[in-house]
Amino acid sequence: MPKVLISDKMSPKAAEIFRARGVEVHEKPGLTKDELLAIIGDYDGLAIRSATKVTKEVLAAATNLKVVGRAGIGVDNVDVPGASARGVVVMNTPFGNSITTAEHAIALMFALARQLPEADASTQAGKWEKNRFMGVEVTGKTLGLIGAGNIGSIVADRALGLKMRVMAYDPFLTPERAQDLGIEKASLDDVLARADFITLHTPLTDSTRNILSRENLAKTKKGVRIVNCARGGLIDEAALKDLLDSGHIAGAALDVFVEEPAEKSPLFGTPNFISTPHLGASTTEAQVNVAIQVAEQMADFLISGGVTNALNMPSLSAEEAPRLKPYMALAEELGSLVGQLVSEEVRGVTVEVEGAAAELNMKPITAAVLAGLMRQHSDTVNMVNAPHLARERNIDVAEVRHEREIDYHTLVRVTVRTPEGERSVAGTLFGNVIPRLVEIFGIKVEADLKGSMLYVVNEDKPGFIGRLGTTLGEASVNIGTFHLGRRAAGGEAIVLLSVDEPVTEPLMWTICRLPGVRTVKSLNF
């Protein structure tokens, strides 16, 4: 039974779902780093929110870990490249808390416009300072979004309902999408110069870190009000404090901070500064959504291999997984075969699918080919890290889907490009489940790729097969299966046979010296 650790505060729905799906679950929110390091090695899955930091050190200790599930959106607390390198899938729940977070941004915008926290504190202190708190209307004002993805678009929709003008800086926002949303696509400088309110909705990445730097904050319109419900690190907090003090910025509301928990900050106590403790996603509705979703996704993956919302692996629904599994096995065997047969540097890999295979999601098939291919160089390669490794090694990967009549009801072909040229192998599925090789380097040969095998290329001459059988027999090597193929009568021929024990190096040399032998390779599957 797979084991999952929930290491952050999460709706009890998550644990309920894990249990109902046959996953053992332990809820231990608030573990210290050392406590987490001490126990993480026992778990197949780790379910988190933003508090748990999944660092290199945690991943190194997580020797059984297969999946990290983020009940929420941002994964800047997870070392995703580190997880990929270790073959750990990282998933999030990209929509479950987006409405809630957008609503928090709007709430903070109103809180700034009407100074609600200060007005509340003053009123409850018995001061009744009616003349002190003069607000601004939002109607007719310009809201500048930085980031117009899921949350940014919801904020835009709500703001348009409030009769605001909305402009957005987002390099990935197409003009058509902007038009559909009813907002203006703008440059960052334009947003800074024209917006009365600015709200941030980007992930924290190298391109967004410090996007509201001291220099950019200085370019904002005097009297601007700024909301950040995305991530600390997007705004220079010291510069924000200085510009609030000088009065250039009329107000700022932060839900997120560079250091969290933010127990102290120079911003605390600054007039017109409002803060909340990373509450963007904290509503009953959103927490139930993300807990259910993360538990379903992780259980699917651990139980049936389904992959949803993974950041480092192609998606594969729990319904698709059983259909794709035999193809992934075939693809991995073909990748492994070609990886063992080709000794030159691989510069490119093309995966082609035909017949029934052409109707399937190709990404997992390609990932499995790459895993098989690269397993020759590393034991820790799997479908998660293989595509990343291929990129790192500058291996060009292409996918081709053919829609044409073929001899097989389904076919997967793997072609590798090396400095010496292209070599390709192909396979099919018997009865839709059993992987079967059907072609090596242009020669038709049918075989199951299993266990220890021997691959021999020879001249197609009478007597060769007898001599090969005798040589193996004399070395007490039992042949399990024997498969033959040839390019043309009397031309290049291949023998692919399975043996009950691996063929030793001296025996390989003996076979190499048999008349007519061109190549001998020992293979393992």
Ligand SMILES: NC(=O)C1=CN([C@@H]2O[C@H](COP(=O)(O)OP(=O)(O)OC[C@H]3O[C@@H](n4cnc5c(N)ncnc54)[C@H](O)[C@@H]3O)[C@@H](O)[C@H]2O)C=CC1
């Ligand atoms: N305060 C909280 O509790 C919560 C915070 N968040 C944060 O909100 C962020 C945004 O969430 P979603 O809208 O769902 O993500 P999303 O991925 O749908 O949208 C992000 C948008 O940012 C844009 N973007 C990326 N780089 C950019 C750049 N350099 N400049 C301008 N735009 C850029 C992208 O094109 C995309 O449209 C999350 O990454 C997370 O960090 C999310 C949920 C709750």
Ligand SMILES: O=C(O)C(=O)COP(=O)(O)O
């Ligand atoms: O989903 C996100 O990105 C969030 O920031 C929400 O964080 P939380 O789960 O509330 O710690």
